[in-house]
Amino acid sequence: MTEQTNVAKATEAHRSEEVLTPPVDVIEDASGITLFADLPGVPKDKVTLQVEDNTLTIEGAMDLEALEGVSRFRRVFTLSKELDGEKVTADFNQGVLKLRIPKAAHAQPRKIDIRVS
Amino acid sequence: MIYRTLFPRDVFAELDRLQRDMQQAYEFSPSIRGLARGGFPGLSMNTTPKSVEIHAFIPGLDPAGIEMQLEKGVLTIAGERKSVLPGREDKATVHIDERFVGRFRRVIALPDDINPDAVDAHYRDGVLHVSIQRREAAQPRRITIQ
Numbered sequence: 001m002t003e004q005t006n007v008a009k010a011t012e013a014h015r016s017e018e019v020l021t022p023p024v025d026v027i028e029d030a031s032g033i034t035l036f037a038d039l040p041g042v043p044k045d046k047v048t049l050q051v052e053d054n055t056l057t058i059e060g061a062m063d064l065e066a067l068e069g070v071s072r073f074r075r076v077f078t079l080s081k082e083l084d085g086e087k088v089t090a091d092f093n094q095g096v097l098k099l100r101i102p103k104a105a106h107a108q109p110r111k112i113d114i115r116v117s
Numbered sequence: 118m119i120y121r122t123l124f125p126r127d128v129f130a131e132l133d134r135l136q137r138d139m140q141q142a143y144e145f146s147p148s149i150r151g152l153a154r155g156g157f158p159g160l161s162m163n164t165t166p167k168s169v170e171i172h173a174f175i176p177g178l179d180p181a182g183i184e185m186q187l188e189k190g191v192l193t194i195a196g197e198r199k200s201v202l203p204g205r206e207d208k209a210t211v212h213i214d215e216r217f218v219g220r221f222r223r224v225i226a227l228p229d230d231i232n233p234d235a236v237d238a239h240y241r242d243g244v245l246h247v248s249i250q251r252r253e254a255a256q257p258r259r260i261t262i263q
């Protein structure tokens with residue numbers, strides 16, 4: 001019986017902590033990666049970005065009085081080695097997060113000259 | 118708007134169809150307007166005794182670009198979301214492309230007792246909040262016994 005109650009409680013806790021996956025666009029160009037994420041209803045101060053051990057975590061909490069419960073957004077990406085996680089810049093406007101992750105200087109494309117001997 | 122696809126390998130169309138079939142199976146009277154393609158923007162409608170509250174999740178729009186119309190008890194929200202994806206001439210690669218792009222239009226049938234002259238709409242943090250007052254007569258009133 002006790003076990004069953006625990007299971008029920010765990011399910012409830014899981015429901016109240018329901019996490020939404022925001023849709024994203026990821027575009028790569030020669031100097032880095034640009035990421036756009038839709039986080040509607042999240043105020044600027046409730047967006048959390050974290051880069052740790054090549055892992056980028058995007059989190060946001062919705063803040064809508066009229067809607068019951070608070071919905072959270074969360075999405076995690078693994079960055080590859082050539083990306084410079086320390087130089088990420090972020091811009092947040094009307095529920096859209098724009099991240100720019102530059103490539104490390106040594107990973108920037110270089111033209112390689114072929115010497116003719 | 119949604120047809121059984123001509124291209125049987127279009128997995129998204131198949132999922133759309135599956136979703137409709139599921140809706141038919143569990144809800145015996147689905148809305149006559151069906152499901153919007155891709156379900157954009159996400160909508161929520163709540164009613165209180167005094168008002169009808171609608172939230173539409175449309176991130177990244179200019180409020181001036183959202184068209185809203187209320188006619189004969191039907192609310193229409195329409196607009197367009199521009200693509201951020203690079204063009205063919207740009208030397209860029211798109212790795213993930215999930216965000217909605219293009220024109221959208223959603224239609225919501227409202228309760229009969231709304232007051233079309235008392236509509237309030239705000240756009241904040243990518244959410245459009247529409248609040249429509251209901252008529253006095255519809256609100257519960259306490260009747261005193263003489």
